[in-house]
Amino acid sequence: MTGPDVTGPDVTGADVTGADVTGADVTGADVTGAEPLLRVRDLRIAGQDTELVRGLSFEVDRGETLAVVGESGAGKSLTARAVLGLTPPGLRVSGSVRMDGQEFRGAPERLYRRIRGRLVAFVPQDALSVLSPVHTVGDQLALAARSVRRLSRRAAGERAVAALERAGIPDAARRARAYPHEFSGGMRQRVVIAMATVNDPALIVADEPTTALDPVTQDRILRMLVEPREGTRPAMLLVTHDLAVAAAHADRVLVMYAGRFVESGPVGPVLRRPRAPYTGGLVASLPGQLATGRRLPSIGGSPPRPGALPSGCAFAPRCPAAADECRVREPQPREAGDGRLVACHRLVDLPDPVTGLFKERV
Numbered sequence: 064m065t066g067p068d069v070t071g072p073d074v075t076g077a078d079v080t081g082a083d084v085t086g087a088d089v090t091g092a093d094v095t096g097a098e099p100l101l102r103v104r105d106l107r108i109a110g111q112d113t114e115l116v117r118g119l120s121f122e123v124d125r126g127e128t129l130a131v132v133g134e135s136g137a138g139k140s141l142t143a144r145a146v147l148g149l150t151p152p153g154l155r156v157s158g159s160v161r162m163d164g165q166e167f168r169g170a171p172e173r174l175y176r177r178i179r180g181r182l183v184a185f186v187p188q189d190a191l192s193v194l195s196p197v198h199t200v201g202d203q204l205a206l207a208a209r210s211v212r213r214l215s216r217r218a219a220g221e222r223a224v225a226a227l228e229r230a231g232i233p234d235a236a237r238r239a240r241a242y243p244h245e246f247s248g249g250m251r252q253r254v255v256i257a258m259a260t261v262n263d264p265a266l267i268v269a270d271e272p273t274t275a276l277d278p279v280t281q282d283r284i285l286r287m288l289v290e291p292r293e294g295t296r297p298a299m300l301l302v303t304h305d306l307a308v309a310a311a312h313a314d315r316v317l318v319m320y321a322g323r324f325v326e327s328g329p330v331g332p333v334l335r336r337p338r339a340p341y342t343g344g345l346v347a348s349l350p351g352q353l354a355t356g357r358r359l360p361s362i363g364g365s366p367p368r369p370g371a372l373p374s375g376c377a378f379a380p381r382c383p384a385a386a387d388e389c390r391v392r393e394p395q396p397r398e399a400g401d402g403r404l405v406a407c408h409r410l411v412d413l414p415d416p417v418t419g420l421f422k423e424r425v
């Protein structure tokens with residue numbers, strides 16, 4: 064199925080200028096093996112009279128973790144939800160969301176229900192809330208397995224136990240008959256991982272799944288979510304406000320600001336040598352920078368409300384490098400080498416990295 068918007072002009076829209084991004088396969092209906100697992104093009108999510116996500120394009124390859132970072136309100140969660148077909152009611156979504164070569168944006172809910180679990184699984188912010196208190200853990204896992212596969216009760220039960228075992232729950236066959244409240248906090252988290260992985264999804268969408276947990280537990284859960292199964296590692300779209308989590312778990316990072324694309328690329332280079340001033344500001348305010356004895360720099364001000372965006376680049380009012388052009392036109396993503404895309408008018412004349420711009424700010 065190929066939605067009309069895949070071939071429409073919106074998909075190759077003006078805000079994606081890099082040759083790789085508008086590559087030949089963007090408009091082609093032919094799906095080749097080279098297509099990434101997830102390809103989002105010109106995603107727009109609008110409320111009553113404000114655009115909340117504004118023309119976002121990105122890709123996630125098989126087995127790769129992409130962290131989506133940015134301050135509160137950047138549109139990270141809405142983007143994740145749009146990928147899952149779970150955008151809150153009342154919001155309008157346009158653009159293209161292709162998974163495994165198939166267009167899903169605008170697909171009927173019954174199609175999305177089928178792919179959620181089988182192709183893509185969701186681990187929400189309040190991950191523990193996905194567990195029902197009135198059913199045994201084994202029944203819940205078996206139900207999740209049967210919702211996407213034709214399985215006998217027995218086979219689904221076996222799949223449930225195998226998922227619990229893989230998630231590190233000892234004596235899984237017996238524990239499958241217990242209710243969530245009978246598990247300790249740590250074991251309940253493992254049950255959630257079993258739920259997310261019971262159908263071997265190719266992509267896991269995780270929205271700040273571990274924010275409330277201590278760093279060691281956080282680290283373990285994120286690793287377990289993408290543990291290879293039968294030699295294949297699931298891909299992950301990881302929404303986080305924590306750059307340290309992104310650095311530890313992601314292969315690539317996508318930085319968002321006020322619903323827009325700011326910068327993307329391999330996580331090490333982007334965080335070590337940010338090129339967009341906004342990324343530079345985020346990196347400069349990492350607590351780790353304190354260890355060097357510098358004052359903690361920060362980006363002055365706060366992000367604009369969706370209904371009160373400035374003209375031009377939304378970051379310009381907070382940007383120490385903003386020029387006249389920045390207050391007039393929104394920058395489009397441009398190739399910046401090393402698999403990097405950067406949306407900044409001043410890309411070519413700013414220091415590389417841009418972190419220094421923020422050193423003297425408090």
Ligand SMILES: Nc1ncnc2c1ncn2[C@@H]1O[C@H](COP(=O)(O)OP(=O)(O)OP(=O)(O)O)[C@@H](O)[C@H]1O
Binds near residue numbers: 110133134135138
């Ligand atoms: N259902 C909704 N109706 C109207 N506006 C919404 C709705 N959901 C989110 N928004 C607005 O959309 C913008 C982006 O929200 P989103 O939750 O995606 O941000 P975020 O980057 O995930 O932030 P956080 O890190 O705080 O979760 C915010 O301004 C938010 O207030």
